Amino acid sequence: MRIVLLHPPHTAIGSRVPRENLPPFGLLCIGGPLIDAGHDVRLVNADLGPMPLRTIRREVLSHRPDAVLIGHSGSTSAHPTVLKIATALKAWHPDLTIVYGGVHPTYHWHQILSGTADIDVILRGEGEETVTALMGALEAGIDLAAIPGLAYRKDGLPHATPPAPMIRDLDAHRIGWELIDFTRHSYWGGKRAVIVQFSRGCPHLCTYCGQRGFWTRWRHRDPVRLAREIAWLVREKGVELINLADENPTSSRRAWKAFLEALIAEEVKVTIVGSTRADDIVRDADLLPLYKKAGCLRFLLGIEGTDEATLATVKKGGTRAKDREAIRLLRDNGMIGLCTFAVGFEEETDRDYWRLLRQLLAYDPDQVMSIYATPHRWTPFHGQSAHRRVIRTDLRLWDYKHQVIETPHVPAWRVFLWVKLIEATLQLRPRALWRAYLQPDRDMRHAQRWYTAMGRRVWLREITDAILKPARKGPTVADYWGAEQLPEEAMARTAPRIAAE
Structure with a gap:
């Protein structure tokens, strides 16, 4: 699949004031596994500049992607911008699959999927293993229900699969440094x-x-x-x-x-x-x-x-x-x-x-x-x-x-x-x-x-x-x-507890 990893522009003080820009590490973490799985992966870092919306749309669609994966480390304060970008991309390319990941969407998946039709899939928790399974399923046209760590619409309603297991070996998936x-x-x-x-x-x-x-x-x-x-x-x-x-x-x-x-x-x-x-x-x-x-x-x-x-x-x-x-x-x-x-x-x-x-x-x-x-x-x-x-x-x-x-x-x-x-x-x-x-x-x-x-x-x-x-x-x-606290733990506790020695 042709995949674009999109780092949205961030309006927060920490992003705009320094006039310097660090790479989007979270996207690089999923970029390496996707490349190794055989996908054609590009990174659009719209936080550089930052890019205006029309430039983001042009840069993303110039790669003719099958899917766009959006994520930002400051995900709550970046969320309104993500929604605007998703709407603009869908208006131009309705068949594009938009996947959204990060801390905020991990927890607010139901609210997001209920509030907009422009986000297709939400990736919950750590992404290195879930994203490769997701892209493989989308490419093969397979039902997503068997993949843990996802949220999407089922019969028109928000639906989540069980939490993904946390990654035991943090060295098992390489960082996609070649993307920057x-x-x-x-x-x-x-x-x-x-x-x-x-x-x-x-x-x-x-x-x-x-x-x-x-x-x-x-x-x-x-x-x-x-x-x-x-x-x-x-x-x-x-x-x-x-x-x-x-x-x-x-x-x-x-x-x-x-x-x-x-x-x-x-x-x-x-x-x-x-x-x-x-x-x-x-x-x-x-x-x-x-x-x-x-x-x-x-x-x-x-x-x-x-x-x-x-x-x-x-x-x-x-x-x-x-x-x-x-x-x-x-x-x-x-x-x-x-x-x-x-x-x-x-x-x-x-x-x-x-x-x-x-x-x-x-x-x-x-x-x-x-x-x-x-x-x-x-x-x-x-x-x-x-x-x-x-x-x-x-x-x-x-x-x-x-x-x-x-x-x-x-x-x-x-x-x-x-x-x-x-x-x-x-x-x-x-x-x-x-x-x-x-x-x-x-x-x-x-x-x-x-x-x-x-x-x-x-x-x-x-x-x-x-x-x-x-x-x-x-x-x-x-x-x-909402009055109820959302479940705090994003992933299943399948790995043994590691004590702070």
């Missing part, structure tokens, strides 16, 4: 960059996490094979930076240490950035020189509030002492700690924001980033927030950078001002400015300057949105999404 032009993808201020995934899932139970149930279980790739693949990317494709897509790559100390040692043995110069937990940094205090030698430069640490009661409510599992110690340890070992702090929980008051500011100052992070708690319907946080009012109903703003539900004790405009005050205070301190502009380490200085430049542009975008797209009290979360 590496020269068009950069990050971190012009460094040629790609996304790579060491592991899938997270063993922790944060109630608000939008992906913790999507992967079902934490699993990791073979450390040596992944190190070899990264070395190939560096030597053959000129890649300078790896952005780890993992929620928690360091869950297994043993596996993560093996990966670091294997990458060091490859003797390639590469920068690695990613996310992890403060607990793991503290646990790995003796391994941090190994982190640095392998190329690790920055880790995003989600501290999600400095009040111990809040941490317990959202089941974060961290402590203020470990958060503070992780920041210090990273700095002492020549790495950057980017601390994200979440706001928008129901109990918050002005006093809480003031305490948050004081606590962050005590933490002394190198970089800070704010996010807003967002009640995705497949998370426990949805149920906890069901009675609260939605203040931004446009799904394009559900990107964690816009407050979308009310904070009962503080109006949205004042929450916004508190967040900006916290960010400004942290980033304009003399020691923060010194780290950005005067510190002697060249790589650290570049990273800090790049992040400072990003911060200025993000601020301008956020302020513009606050003025042009103001918060307005709307329906409750239950009325907006």
Whole structure:
């Protein structure tokens, strides 16, 4: 079959502000297996530019595809755009099969198939194995009922097959690197960059996490094979930076240490950035020189509030002492700690924001980033927030950078001002400015300057949105999404549980 993988343009701040573009890793993950199955596969990355709708239609249809597979990592905020693209493609080519995948369609398959006739099939959960079975069935004209992990219309009504089993061996399906032009993808201020995934899932139970149930279980790739693949990317494709897509790559100390040692043995110069937990940094205090030698430069640490009661409510599992110690340890070992702090929980008051500011100052992070708690319907946080009012109903703003539900004790405009005050205070301190502009380490200085430049542009975008797209009290979360929480786990638990060693 002739297949087009379509990465839709994304309106979110994180996609538009950086003026750089990382490859659509999820589509590359299904692209490799499709190519190996004998299909003619092309990638249209409409996020580059971004492409206007008429250009997307022209680029997609120029390949005369039998099927178009659409997916985006920011799938909730990209969903309205996906619907527009699907409608435009179907209007031009009614016989085209449109397949939609990602976190949002995995859970909202019934709503999507009920609301539009332009999406034919939804791929639920991990896609590498399901998509090859789906394309084979479509090519042979076989009934889809026997393929797990799908949703489609049966007798005119939405119908889902049983959840697909999660993939046991993450190295069983190769990434379709040949689908991209590496020269068009950069990050971190012009460094040629790609996304790579060491592991899938997270063993922790944060109630608000939008992906913790999507992967079902934490699993990791073979450390040596992944190190070899990264070395190939560096030597053959000129890649300078790896952005780890993992929620928690360091869950297994043993596996993560093996990966670091294997990458060091490859003797390639590469920068690695990613996310992890403060607990793991503290646990790995003796391994941090190994982190640095392998190329690790920055880790995003989600501290999600400095009040111990809040941490317990959202089941974060961290402590203020470990958060503070992780920041210090990273700095002492020549790495950057980017601390994200979440706001928008129901109990918050002005006093809480003031305490948050004081606590962050005590933490002394190198970089800070704010996010807003967002009640995705497949998370426990949805149920906890069901009675609260939605203040931004446009799904394009559900990107964690816009407050979308009310904070009962503080109006949205004042929450916004508190967040900006916290960010400004942290980033304009003399020691923060010194780290950005005067510190002697060249790589650290570049990273800090790049992040400072990003911060200025993000601020301008956020302020513009606050003025042009103001918060307005709307329906409750239950009325907006539906009162019932959707099943959290996206895939069947057929693989043995892998403990975080």
